[in-house]
Amino acid sequence: MPVLEFEHISKRYRSLFREERWALRDFSLLLEAGEIVGFLGPNGAGKTTAINIAVGLVHATSGSGTLLGKEFGEVSARRRVGFLPESPAYYHRNARATLKMCGALNGLREPELSRRASQLLAAVGLDDEAERNVGKFSRGMLQRVGVAQAFINDPDLLILDEPTSALDPISRLHIRRLLLDARNRGKSVFLSSHQLSEIELLCDRIFFVQAGRVVAAGSTGELLRSSEACEITVSNTNGLPASAVDIQRQADQTTFTIPVSEQRAAIEQIWAAGGTLIRVARKTKSLEEVFIDVMNGNSGERTP
Amino acid sequence: MRAVLLLAGSFIRQNRWLMLAFVGWPFLMSAFEWSPHHAVNLDDVNAIVQQEVFYGLAIADFLASAAIYNEKRSRRIAGVLSKGVSRAQYLLGLIAGSTVFGGVYFVAIAVSVMWLLGPSSSELHRVAVLIICGLVASGWVAALAVLFSVVLHPILAAAIAGIIAFAPLAMTGTSIFLPLTVLVRGMTSLSARNFEWPSILIALVETAIFVLVSSPLFQRSDVAVNLE
Numbered sequence: 001m002p003v004l005e006f007e008h009i010s011k012r013y014r015s016l017f018r019e020e021r022w023a024l025r026d027f028s029l030l031l032e033a034g035e036i037v038g039f040l041g042p043n044g045a046g047k048t049t050a051i052n053i054a055v056g057l058v059h060a061t062s063g064s065g066t067l068l069g070k071e072f073g074e075v076s077a078r079r080r081v082g083f084l085p086e087s088p089a090y091y092h093r094n095a096r097a098t099l100k101m102c103g104a105l106n107g108l109r110e111p112e113l114s115r116r117a118s119q120l121l122a123a124v125g126l127d128d129e130a131e132r133n134v135g136k137f138s139r140g141m142l143q144r145v146g147v148a149q150a151f152i153n154d155p156d157l158l159i160l161d162e163p164t165s166a167l168d169p170i171s172r173l174h175i176r177r178l179l180l181d182a183r184n185r186g187k188s189v190f191l192s193s194h195q196l197s198e199i200e201l202l203c204d205r206i207f208f209v210q211a212g213r214v215v216a217a218g219s220t221g222e223l224l225r226s227s228e229a230c231e232i233t234v235s236n237t238n239g240l241p242a243s244a245v246d247i248q249r250q251a252d253q254t255t256f257t258i259p260v261s262e263q264r265a266a267i268e269q270i271w272a273a274g275g276t277l278i279r280v281a282r283k284t285k286s287l288e289e290v291f292i293d294v295m296n297g298n299s300g301e302r303t304p
Numbered sequence: 305m306r307a308v309l310l311l312a313g314s315f316i317r318q319n320r321w322l323m324l325a326f327v328g329w330p331f332l333m334s335a336f337e338w339s340p341h342h343a344v345n346l347d348d349v350n351a352i353v354q355q356e357v358f359y360g361l362a363i364a365d366f367l368a369s370a371a372i373y374n375e376k377r378s379r380r381i382a383g384v385l386s387k388g389v390s391r392a393q394y395l396l397g398l399i400a401g402s403t404v405f406g407g408v409y410f411v412a413i414a415v416s417v418m419w420l421l422g423p424s425s426s427e428l429h430r431v432a433v434l435i436i437c438g439l440v441a442s443g444w445v446a447a448l449a450v451l452f453s454v455v456l457h458p459i460l461a462a463a464i465a466g467i468i469a470f471a472p473l474a475m476t477g478t479s480i481f482l483p484l485t486v487l488v489r490g491m492t493s494l495s496a497r498n499f500e501w502p503s504i505l506i507a508l509v510e511t512a513i514f515v516l517v518s519s520p521l522f523q524r525s526d527v528a529v530n531l532e
Contacts, residue, residue: 048528055386057528073523079388085528089379091314101314105307105387149383 001069003157003188004031004054009063011049011212023049024212027063031157031190036183038199038220039192040291041209047192048086050209051161054190055083068157079106082155084163088146092135095126095145102149113152120148124174139166147175151182158182158189164198176202196287200224206287208294216294223290229257229283232266237275241266257283307389311397316404319367326363326409330356330416337420344420353417353434354492360409360438361445361469361488368402368446369453369462372522382528392519395454399446399515406442410435410491433499437487444484444507445469447514454522483507 011024024046031037041047052058054065056073070077090098099117108116121127124144129137134145143166150158158179164172172195179189179202193199199206199220206223208216216223233255240247244256244266258266260282267277285293316323333352337344375381375398385394414431421427448468452461472485479485486503 052382052526052528057382057385058526059524075388075390078386081386083386085379085382085386087379088383090383091318091380093317101310102383102387104310105384105389107388 001033002030002066003033003068004066004159004190005029006050006054006065007063009050009053009060009065011046011053011058012061022212024053024060027209027212027214029207029214029217031188033156033188034183034186035204036179036189036191036202038203038206039190039209040194040196040199040206042295045209046212047209048161049212051083051159051190051192054159055081079153080156082150082153082158082160084146084150084158084160086161088142088149090134090142090145090149092133094131095121095134095137095148096130098134098145099149099152103152106153108153116152116154117148120151123151123178124148125171140168140171143167144171144174147178151178156187158187158191160189161192162194163191164193164195172198196291200287208291210295215297220287224284224287225282228260230260230263231255231257231279231281231283232263232270232277233279234270234275234277237270237273239269239273239275241269253278307393308396308400311384311389311394312400312404315371315398315401319401319405322363322367323405323408326360326405327412329359330409330413331419334416334420346421349417349420350492353413356413357410357434357438357488357491358470360406360413361441361484362466363409364402364406364442364445365449365466365469366462367405368398368449369465370458371398371402371450372453373458376527385527391523392515395450395515395518395522399443399450399511402446402449403439403443406446407435407439410438410442413438434491436499437491437504440504440507440511441484441487441491444487444511444514447511447518451514451518451521454518454525480506481510483510 006027006029009024009027010022012020012022014020027046027050029050039047039050049058053060053072054067056078060072065072067074067077068080091101093101096117099120100113103113103116118127118130121130124147126141126144126148129141134142137145143163147160147163150160163175167175176198179191182189191199191203203220205219206217207214233253235253237254240254240256241258241262243258243262246257248255263280267280270277333356337348337352372381375384385391414434417434418427418431445465449461449465452464456464469484472479472482473488480502483503483506486500487507490500490503
């Protein structure tokens with residue numbers, strides 16, 4: 001059963017003195033249980049609107065969707081969700097009390113509430129600051145409180161909007177561990193971020209959104225291997241194929257790139273010339289390259 | 305119920321300094337009136353209480369009408385309504401917070417009046433009327449203000465709720481459907497000795513109706529939008 005499903009959702013913002021604006025258009029997406037899904041797109045693509053619709057803060061103009069099997073907006077479903085908004089804000093009280101209030105609003109009771117709060121404060125590295133007022137926290141510390149409160153009810157689904165923004169590398173590591181641990185326990189994570197390295201490291205699948213639509217999607221591995229080129233390293237040869245590009249020579253080894261379609265012919269040519277084949281690998285792209293290709297409409301990936 | 309109490313508690317905590325100032329106000333006014341050399345003038349006390357009651361209801365109106373807007377602007381609303389909290393519970397939390405704010409203020413008025421007039425049994429009854437009617441009236445005003453603030457800008461909501469609440473006070477007659485008039489007159493009149501139970505009941509019913517009307521309206525509104 002999908003834990004999160006958007007079915008042909010459109011969202012139009014209207015205001016009296018402004019032009020109407022479509023934040024989402026026929027937006028469809030499906031998140032299965034036990035996976036971490038990345039949600040990428042340029043600013044204003046509709047990522048936050050989609051997240052806000054899922055947690056019931058904003059209503060879709062048309063279309064429908066389910067959160068943990070219930071219609072968007074159902075309180076019982078939200079109780080099983082951990083949500084981190086784009087810019088988290090809290091009542092001014094200490095970090096422990098903030099976490100406990102968030103847990104209590106999700107129906108958690110003592111002593112579980114105190115136990116979870118202490119555990120999570122330690123997990124995000126805030127155990128020493130637990131009694132300090134969050135109003136005096138830095139942006140990064142607030143972000144860590146935000147991540148901790150999202151985990152307070154041990155949710156089945158985590159919806160996180162920019163969880164690692166403003167965080168130092170150690171804190172990012174803490175958050176990454178928490179997310180991977182959640183996935184290992186069968187939880188699902190829906191992660192919107194501009195930190196491509198985080199998405200690349202964590203996500204099983206990635207959805208690319210542009211102008212309110214999902215324009216490409218696929219497993220992270222597939223997307224990164226989506227290059228139509230391969231890299232070949234050889235030694236003891238002077239006879240390189242004519243289509244070889246990016247030729248790099250180092251000692252007696254030569255590395256070059258050719259289209260995948262010419263890989264076999266190139267290898268045979270090198271062997272015929274007496275060369276030794278050292279390595280053949282499908283050239284991978286960085287997620288940044290994939291992102292730019294998708295946003296420029298050069299992606300060969302499937303669009304849902 | 306627990307969510308409502310938590311939200312009401314947070315609302316009061318956010319406004320605690322304002323509440324402290326309001327609690328101090330009746331004592332400050334009483335201090336001006338009190339003298340060890342002569343008895344207090346009942347008409348003066350009555351005039352002071354009238355003023356204080358009006359301030360109490362006005363602050364309940366302003367606080368309640370601005371509550372949703374302030375929560376949206378501070379973005380705290382997203383953190384709360386993404387949890388297991390219904391929109392109706394959220395509104396009830398804000399109304400309860402405004403009502404308790406008003407209630408605490410009316411207790412302060414009652415205690416300051418007792419300080420001036422002395423704790424006789426008739427005065428005890430009178431302050432009980434003041435506290436109960438004040439609490440009910442605060443709830444009524446807060447629920448009305450929240451109802452308008454769901455669909456209107458808070459300043460407009462406060463103005464409309466204020467007109468509906470206070471305009472009948474300037475008129476000579478009273479309407480059974482505007483119980484605030486009866487409650488305020490009961491609170492501010494030295495001759496009042498009894499609880500106006502029908503008006504209290506009508507006020508409670510109307511408060512419930514305001515909540516019932518505002519909840520579906522709020523349910524249909526988007527709460528995570530840019531207010532600027």
